[in-house]
Amino acid sequence: MNKDEILAKLTGIFHDELDNDAIVLSFETTAEDIEEWDSLSHIQLIVAVEKAFKVRFTSSEIQSWNNVGEMIDCILSK
Numbered sequence: 022m023n024k025d026e027i028l029a030k031l032t033g034i035f036h037d038e039l040d041n042d043a044i045v046l047s048f049e050t051t052a053e054d055i056e057e058w059d060s061l062s063h064i065q066l067i068v069a070v071e072k073a074f075k076v077r078f079t080s081s082e083i084q085s086w087n088n089v090g091e092m093i094d095c096i097l098s099k
Contacts, residue, residue: 024048027074027093034069038062048090070096 022030032046039057052058058066070092071077076099086092 022097024090024093024097027096028089030073031070031089031093034073035066038065038069046089048088048093050089051087074099 028046028048032044035044035046035055035058036042039055039062041055041057044055044057052063067078067083074096076096078095082095086095
């Protein structure tokens, strides 16, 4: 998978988990850009992403992400 394919898959996950089909993700998107993305939904998103991509993230990896692009880079590294 390349970054664009992962971004498309993540967009679907965000739509499902945050119950908002209007969300448009980019590599620069942060939690501050999406009203529904709070600390609780963040955990739900991580779990859904781990299941969808069959990966596990460490807490330090998760805390290091500043945007969706860094999450994608981490997925690609696994």
